[in-house]
Amino acid sequence: MSGAAVTSVAAAGVLGQAAPAFAASTSGVGSFRSYPFSLGIASGDPLPDSVILWTRLAPEPLAVGSGMPQRKVPVHWQVADDEAFKHIVTEGEIFALPENNHSVHVDVRGLRPDRWYFYRFRCGSELSPVGRTRTLPALGATVSSFNFAHVSCQNWINGHYTAYRDLARENLDVVFHLGDYIYETQIPVTTPRGIDVAAEVRAPCHSVDEYRLRYALYKLDANLQASHAAFPWVVTWDDHEVANDYAGAADRGKLELERRAAGYKAWWENIPTRMAPPVGPDMKVYRRFAVGNLVQFDVLDGRQYRKGNNDPVVSKIGDEQEAWLIDGIGSYDTTWNVMAVGQQLGGVAQNSPTRNRIYQAYYDRGVSPVILAGDLHWTLVSDALLRIPDASSPIVGSQFIGTSITSTGDGPGDPATVTGWMKNPWVKYAQGYRGYFRHTVTPTGMTSTQHNVQFVTRPDAPGWDAQSFYIDASRPGVQLL
Numbered sequence: 001m002s003g004a005a006v007t008s009v010a011a012a013g014v015l016g017q018a019a020p021a022f023a024a025s026t027s028g029v030g031s032f033r034s035y036p037f038s039l040g041i042a043s044g045d046p047l048p049d050s051v052i053l054w055t056r057l058a059p060e061p062l063a064v065g066s067g068m069p070q071r072k073v074p075v076h077w078q079v080a081d082d083e084a085f086k087h088i089v090t091e092g093e094i095f096a097l098p099e100n101n102h103s104v105h106v107d108v109r110g111l112r113p114d115r116w117y118f119y120r121f122r123c124g125s126e127l128s129p130v131g132r133t134r135t136l137p138a139l140g141a142t143v144s145s146f147n148f149a150h151v152s153c154q155n156w157i158n159g160h161y162t163a164y165r166d167l168a169r170e171n172l173d174v175v176f177h178l179g180d181y182i183y184e185t186q187i188p189v190t191t192p193r194g195i196d197v198a199a200e201v202r203a204p205c206h207s208v209d210e211y212r213l214r215y216a217l218y219k220l221d222a223n224l225q226a227s228h229a230a231f232p233w234v235v236t237w238d239d240h241e242v243a244n245d246y247a248g249a250a251d252r253g254k255l256e257l258e259r260r261a262a263g264y265k266a267w268w269e270n271i272p273t274r275m276a277p278p279v280g281p282d283m284k285v286y287r288r289f290a291v292g293n294l295v296q297f298d299v300l301d302g303r304q305y306r307k308g309n310n311d312p313v314v315s316k317i318g319d320e321q322e323a324w325l326i327d328g329i330g331s332y333d334t335t336w337n338v339m340a341v342g343q344q345l346g347g348v349a350q351n352s353p354t355r356n357r358i359y360q361a362y363y364d365r366g367v368s369p370v371i372l373a374g375d376l377h378w379t380l381v382s383d384a385l386l387r388i389p390d391a392s393s394p395i396v397g398s399q400f401i402g403t404s405i406t407s408t409g410d411g412p413g414d415p416a417t418v419t420g421w422m423k424n425p426w427v428k429y430a431q432g433y434r435g436y437f438r439h440t441v442t443p444t445g446m447t448s449t450q451h452n453v454q455f456v457t458r459p460d461a462p463g464w465d466a467q468s469f470y471i472d473a474s475r476p477g478v479q480l481l
């Protein structure tokens, strides 16, 4: 599709240009010396009548301020039935504000359910790439099938986003990103990317401008842009959007909270999310939505409310979120209930009080969840037992831990790790190539397929479907196909 035709990382070449990238004009719009939609376009958080459209004006994406003036700039947006924009459905104007690094989030309303749409932006005389997005089926509607993927962990320094090349070609209704969209750590001078990156962009992220530059660097990737342009995304975060292994705020001082506020602000600016922007170091990200009568999705925040990584007593997701999750189990009365979280709620083979409470609540209600997670940088598929490590414990649901887009680099990793996990009878499959999961859910079953790429340290790796799995809607637990 044309939405995939986006600016490549070559746009980074504008860094260091002497002349301002944006010249004010009397019309209030101005003209650009370089392409302002260098970071592409995106859509997200679809509802039956609405979707969020996103872009950020960045004629100099790897410069602080992105080459934009310190004033608001009008951006025109359009939604059409067709890719050629012959049948415009709705359009409007929104201001890109300097305090939001000239990002925009358009909440388009009045759309029809269960439909593809095309969208684009215009600023001055510049047109954005075309994106494709989709609304959800109406609440309670009979839905015969729904296709989605889940991805996570895209450390830029580990290599190429070839998995996103393949993802963009899939047949999907929505993509879930379960965190580690960026990594905040120092970028080495030499990486498999083979791109010279200025020192201020490579520096570890602490300030909002440092996080903004990191998002810009990542979002210049053409394959990532293509996957955003092809489907609406639902995004939550894990730890690296702020700092490795950060856990809530309990053991944090003022500096750490300021860092969290900076990370959250840049995340909000760069993600096509419906959620309200952060207030200081606080931002509500967890949310719930339903796909007709077929699936309820609960998207969790596994980081902000943690009270230490290994506290056995306090909830890993915070008391308030945990109560919200448990109270809402089965609330849409759908065939399937899918929980999406960055890091799994417990260890692969370790007891976890948070997980025990939540699984018990599902079990008591007779609801069998499918849990999607990331974080591990391994594919790991297992039955979700009521009590781990008691192998005789009832199967409550199923868990798919996705691998990573790039993080930790080329697969397949250490076979001893796989062997260790497979000793647990509830673990059905473990594997260490980079890639993603795609899932098709119907009223009778869910089919999931793990897609791999051969390597990430060089571009253009071959990709392949490694293994498929099936869950029968009437019986919890995963079968290998």
Ligand SMILES: [Fe+2]
Residues within 6 Å of the ligand: 152, 153, 154, 179, 180, 240, 375, 376, 377, 404, 407
């Ligand atoms: Fe990660």
